Amino acid sequence: MKSYHHGNLKQELILCACKLCEENGYETLSMRSIAKESGVSQTAPYRHFETKESLYASVAMEGFKKLSKVTSIDTSQKVTKKKLIETSVNYINFGLENANTYDLMFGTAVGDFSNYPELLDCANATYENMRLSFAKLANDSEEIIAYKCITLWSMLHGLVGILRKVAIAGVDGEPLRGPMTSASLIGDNLDLHLDKVLTGIIQN
Amino acid sequence: MKSYHHGNLKQELILCACKLCEENGYETLSMRSIAKESGVSQTAPYRHFETKESLYASVAMEGFKKLSKVTSIDTSQKVTKKKLIETSVNYINFGLENANTYDLMFGTAVGDFSNYPELLDCANATYENMRLSFAKLANDSEEIIAYKCITLWSMLHGLVGILRKVAIAGVDGEPLRGPMTSASLIGDNLDLHLDKVLTGIIQN
DNA sequence: AACCATATGTTTACAGTGTCAACATTAAAG
DNA sequence: CTTTAATGTTGACACTGTAAACATATGGTT
The missing domain is CATH 1.10.357.10 (Tetracycline Repressor, domain 2)
Structure with a gap:
């Protein structure tokens, strides 16, 4: 029943990234992992973060x-x-x-x-x-x-x-x-x- | 004319790793890159370093x-x-x-x-x-x-x-x-x- | 000198990564 | 209501750490 567009993906990705970062360290944090965790395709994060570094920045x-x-x-x-x-x-x-x-x-x-x-x-x-x-x-x-x-x-x-x-x-x-x-x-x-x-x- | 065995690989790998680390940061340092730089197969370093962390340690x-x-x-x-x-x-x-x-x-x-x-x-x-x-x-x-x-x-x-x-x-x-x-x-x-x-x- | 265990290399393979290009769907603007 | 921009997906590429199976040389023991 979920729609094609997430609606609030960026926020969720950041939240997810923060959690994973603190749990396992930023080295093990991956674009793909936060995508999966947020139930979205692997490259979706790239619509919100040009690069991994910019995710880190967030x-x-x-x-x-x-x-x-x-x-x-x-x-x-x-x-x-x-x-x-x-x-x-x-x-x-x-x-x-x-x-x-x-x-x-x-x-x-x-x-x-x-x-x-x-x-x-x-x-x-x-x-x-x-x-x-x-x-x-x-x-x-x-x-x-x-x-x-x-x-x-x-x-x-x-x-x-x-x-x-x-x-x-x-x-x-x-x-x-x-x-x-x-x-x-x-x-x-x-x-x-x-x-x-x-x-x-x-x-x- | 080089022999199958390198003779002093570990030392060279460390040297190489130090150089690459200082040049580009340890994040971009890879097992494979130091292997290539030392003219040796990609997994050869694993005979001298159990894991990447142990290379870092060196x-x-x-x-x-x-x-x-x-x-x-x-x-x-x-x-x-x-x-x-x-x-x-x-x-x-x-x-x-x-x-x-x-x-x-x-x-x-x-x-x-x-x-x-x-x-x-x-x-x-x-x-x-x-x-x-x-x-x-x-x-x-x-x-x-x-x-x-x-x-x-x-x-x-x-x-x-x-x-x-x-x-x-x-x-x-x-x-x-x-x-x-x-x-x-x-x-x-x-x-x-x-x-x-x-x-x-x-x-x- | 012949033999063999061990140290040191190589090849191949797997699952995971960042990121790009091409395409699909939807929401917003005209 | 149509077009455009924003947001999503699929598929691909080159790269990574590392494990397994195999090859070759070295050194110690007979």
Whole structure:
């Protein structure tokens, strides 16, 4: 009883792609698989995504929307270090809980965001809120604010990468070795660690 | 006049894989392509690499060896902040100049390093030198040392990721937007930035 | 020196992939 | 109501990872 035209295929394909991406990693996500999952012919997705990369871009965009949601600080109210810590924890948790999507967002699967303006906007929006937060926190120059942002951002990004390796290595119960041991140490005291880091950044 | 047996195929395959990986990214690297490039039948690599992931592991290992070479500090001599900065710059440059290999090393293409003990050792060796450096720099507890390591490491790792996005976005001469602007700001003053960061870390 | 197990190659095959071209059906615009 | 553009389908091509069966050379044991 289904009609020749789906009606809302693009949306469903993206949803499907997001699901499959997060479940099995974007490497195993295929044009054909999302087509099959959506009950449509194998090349139908090409009416909505010029290339696989552009599908990736859509998935990444959903990721950034979600990330924005959990990390954005209400800058109309007073911004505190505590809020920044909270946000930072949320950022890291997002990275850990949406690991595969996170890869898509910050990896090389989508080469140049400026080929996907909507994606670029979403990505920038996340950052913009962070910038505003720091601006509200102290009366710094634009340059200093930017500096603080990048410092925090790169730290968070780096932590996600490292904590994930810990998570993977720690799964089978084998004792952690080398750097992983220390990393898990941080993971268990994330709040404390972030407090220290943020204190450093804020004091500049 | 070539004989049936190659004699040194594994080595050549790895070399070939490293080259192709760095040139076009590991995603486009195929078992068949390295076979062809090495003038050998398409399935010959399977005599040396059980799976594609294990080939990836070998490429990643070469990467860690190279990284170790440019970042290791002579801990038999006095360790200074200056040396740590130097090493940090080298780390970041490695990440930028060997971007594709870096992805392989720190991404998800090789899932669990403990499946490749040699790789794990190489990866840990890089970290171990950093640990020793911090140990030599100040008389801290193991815990504090580990903490400092992870803080620096995640920072460096994060910076590489972000500076690369800048590099990509900045290629076509378009004005950088949002976070990229600030990131490029850091890129242009890397030494200064790292000095600040390291000062913060060392003081704890 | 003859023999044989093993390591290393090759050929063939299968199922899956991204993507293109040609065609079918429908919804929207005139 | 007809035409056009949007959206779907079929079929094809060249490529991929990898398994199975087979070929050849190497090295150790008699």
